[in-house]
Amino acid sequence: MSSGQNALSEAQVFTLMKHLEVRCLNYNDGLRDYLIVSFMLHAGLRLGETMQLTLSAVLLEGVILESVHLDGSITKSGKSRSIPMCKSLKGSLLQYLTYKKRTAWHVDGLLFPGEISLTQPLSNRTVQKFLEKESLLCLGIAVHPHMLRHTYATRMMRLTDLRTVQELLGHSSVRSTQVYTHPDQEDLKKATDKLDDLNKNL
Numbered sequence: 001m002s003s004g005q006n007a008l009s010e011a012q013v014f015t016l017m018k019h020l021e022v023r024c025l026n027y028n029d030g031l032r033d034y035l036i037v038s039f040m041l042h043a044g045l046r047l048g049e050t051m052q053l054t055l056s057a058v059l060l061e062g063v064i065l066e067s068v069h070l071d072g073s074i075t076k077s078g079k080s081r082s083i084p085m086c087k088s089l090k091g092s093l094l095q096y097l098t099y100k101k102r103t104a105w106h107v108d109g110l111l112f113p114g115e116i117s118l119t120q121p122l123s124n125r126t127v128q129k130f131l132e133k134e135s136l137l138c139l140g141i142a143v144h145p146h147m148l149r150h151t152y153a154t155r156m157m158r159l160t161d162l163r164t165v166q167e168l169l170g171h172s173s174v175r176s177t178q179v180y181t182h183p184d185q186e187d188l189k190k191a192t193d194k195l196d197d198l199n200k201n202l
Helices: 010-023 030-045 046-053 086-101 124-139 145-157 161-170 174-178 187-199
Strands: 067-070 083-086
Touching: 010 030, 010 145, 030 046, 030 124, 030 145, 046 124, 083 161, 086 187, 124 145, 124 161, 145 161
Parallel strands: none
Antiparallel strands: 067 083
């Protein structure tokens, strides 16, 4: 079932992440699933990119990096890119890595290995099903992974310019980035308020 939405509202983002945060306390895979969603929602990664992340993409000599480094071999464009990690994403990553320290980590090992083999990533379908189930529970709509990336792009467009968002998303063309821009009523109100400010000087 599709909600017809392209991006989540700020209220929906808050509700979804709070729901997943509580879920971390009751499920062994809670931290993993929370972090997967965080990479898509807070760094704009595609699902396929997230699943192919290795430890070396986020960690150097035991220290979490400031940015997540995507090798060109896992990106849609074939080009490498680095996306700065916000504090909440780094915090989620630290919790996950601390929890997983009972398992041996290899620098080139997958950050999200599958349940059968450590050399195979968790399947896209597993994440899709989990996200759909949990979003239906807390939001009443079925959220798909690409909606999280779409939400990231929409949020970032309110904070910075189109060219910067293009780089963060790894798009070769600005046209691809423009697809992700969806002004809402709050954006329109802010624009109108700015016009009022200009009119005061007339």
